Amino acid sequence: MKRKKKFVFNWRKYFFETLSMFIAVVSAFALSNWSQDRRDSNAEREILKAVVNALNNDLITIENNKSGNIFAKKSCVYLRDLITNKPVNQDSIQDYYNNVFADFSFTPNKTGYEGLTSKGLDIIKDDLLRVRITYYYNYYFDVLTKIEEQNEAVQAFKNYFFPINNVLANYMEFNDKGELIEIKQPIEISELDKKKIYSYLWQLESSREFKIMIYTQLETQLKVVLQHVKTTLDEMN
Template sequence: MKKLNFRNWKKFGFEFLSIFIAVVAAFTLNNWNENRKADNSENKILIEIVNGLEKDLEDLKENKLGHKYGILACNYFRKALSDKNLSPDSLGIYYSSLTRDFISIQNTAGYETLKSRGLELIKNDSLRLHIISLYEFDYQILRKLEEEYSEMQFQENYFKEINKSLAPNFNFNDKNMISGIKLPIKIPNDEKKIFLLYLMKIQGNRSYIINYYNQIEKKVVDVKNEIKKEIKR
C-alpha cells in the first residue's frame, strides 16, 4: 500500500512538473513573441521617423537658402542706392527674396505614431529623450520663429513701406511688368535712412534664424544617426 502511494505521488509529481514546465514554456514563448512584436513595432516607427527626418533636412536647407538670398537682396538694394553700374540681371530674384517669409514644415507622422503607441516603446532612454526634445522643443521654437515671431514677418512688416521707396525707380514694359530699375535708386534722404534701417533689421533677423537653422540641422543629423545605430542593433 505504501509503495502504491509512493508510485502515485511520483506519478502526480511528474505530471505536475510536466504541466509546470509546459506553462512556463508557454509563458516564456508568449513573452518572447510580445517582445518580438514590440521590437518590430519600434523598428518600423524608428524607420518612419528617419524617413521624416531626411525630408526635414531638405526643407531646412531650402528655408535656410531662402534666408541667405534675403541677405543677398539686402546687400543688393543697399548697393543700388549708390552704384549706377550694378547689374540688373538679378533684380527679379532679389526683389522677391527681400521680404519673403517662410513656413516651418516638419514631417511628424512617425513621431505622432510613436506618441499614439506610447513613447516608452523606444527602449533606449537617451534616444527617446533626444527624439522628444527635437520634436517638442526645437521644432516648436523654429515654427514660432518663422510663423509667429513678429520681427520675422518680413512681408507684413516691410513689403508695403519698402515698395513705396522702390516703386518710383522701377521701369515697366508694355505689359506693365517690371523690366528693370533706374540706378542708382533715388530716394529722399530721410526716407533713405528708414529704408537702410529696414535692410539692417531684415538682414540681422535673417542671420539670426540662419544660425538657428544650423543648430537644428546638426540635431536632426545627430538624431537620425543615433536612430540608425539603434535599428542596426
Template sequence: MTTFKTVRWSTYLFELFVVFLGVTLAFALDEWNENRRKRNIEIKTLTEIRDGLQLDQTDIQDNMSGHRRGLKACAVFRTYLRSPQPVPDSLPFYFSYLTRDFIAIQNSAAYESLKTRGLDIITNDSLRLEIVALYDFHFEIIEKLEEHYAEMQFYTLYFHPINDLMVDYLVFDERGRLTDLLPTVHLTPTDHRKLLSYLWRIEYNRRFTLIQYETLVQKLEQLMVHVTEEIERLQ
C-alpha cells in the same frame, strides 16, 4: 506494495513536472512573442521617424537657401542704393527675395504616431528624450520664428514700406512683370536712410534665423545617427 507506491508517486511527480514545464514554456513563449511584437513596433516607429527626418532635411535646406538668397538680396540692394553705377540685371530677381517669408514644414506624422502609441515604445531613455527635444523644442523654435514671431514676418513688416519708397523706380514690361529698377537719384536722404534701416533689420533677423536652423540641422543629423544605431541594435 512499497515499490508500486514509489512508482506511482514518481509518475505523478513526472506528470506534474511536465505540466509545470508546459505552462512555463507557454508563458515564456507568450512573453517572447510579446517582446518581439513590441520590438517590431519600436523598429517600425524608429524607421518612420528616420524617414521623416530625411524629408525634413530637404525642407530645411530649401528654407536655409531661401534665407541666404534673402541675405544676398540685402547686399545687392544696399549696393544699388549706394552706388551710381548701372543697375545689374539680377536686381529685379533679388528684389523679389528681399521680403520673402518661408513656412516651417515639418514631417511630424511619425512623431505624432509615436505619441499616440506611447512614448515608452522607445526603450532607449536617452534616445526617447532626444526625439522629444528635437520635435517639441528645436522644431518649435523654427516654427515660431518663421510663422508667429512678428519681428520675422518680412513681407508684413517691410514689403509695403519698401515698395512705397521704391514705386517710382520700378520698371514693368507689358505683361506687368518687374524687369528693371531705375537709379534712385531723386530719393531723399531720409527715405534713403529708411531703406538702409529696413535692409539692416531684415539682414540681422535672417542671420539670426539661419543660426537657429544650423542648430536644428546639427541636432537632426545627430538624432538620425542615433536612430539608425538603435534600429541596427534591435534587429
C-alpha cells in the same frame, strides 16, 4: 482474515507529471513573452521608420528655408548697393528684389512622433535615442513654432515693402509681361528716405540672421537624431 493492501506512492509518476506541467507553463510563459517582445520590436521598427521619413522631410525643408534666408539676407545687401548706386548685376534684379521680402515658413511634421507617443515612448529601448527624439520634437519644435507664429517676414513685408517700393517705383522698368527687369541708376532720393530704407533693410537682415541661426541649430540636432535612428534600425535588421 484478509491482509490490507499496502499503498505504494509512485513518486516517479507524479514527479514526471509535475515536471511536465511545470515545463508546459514555463514554455507557454516564455512563448508569450517572446511573442510580445517580437510585437514590440516590430512596432518599434515601424515607428522608427516613420520617424526617419518625417525627419528626412523636415531636413529638406530646413535646408531649403535656411538657404532661402541666406539668399534673402544677400538680397538686402544687393538692394543697399543698388540704392547707393554701386554697380550691380541687373540680370537677377527680380529674384533679389522678391527675396528681400520673401517668407520661408516651416511646418513641422510630427507624424512619426505622434505614432510613437500613441504606442508609448517606452517602446524605444534605447534611452538616449528616446531622449533625443523627445528633445528634438518638444524643445526645438516649440522654439521654431513660436518664431513662425511671430511670422516676422510677413510682418516685415507689410511694414517695409510698400515704403521701399514707393521710393523705388520711379526707377523701375518692366517688360511686356509686367516683370521687373531693371531698377535704373543713379537713384536720387533724399537722405531721410535713404536712411529709412537702410533701417528697414537692417531689421530685415537681423531677422534673417536670427532665423539662419535657429535653422542651423535645428539642422545639426536633427542630423544627430536621424543618424542615431538609422543606426538603431540597422542593428535591428
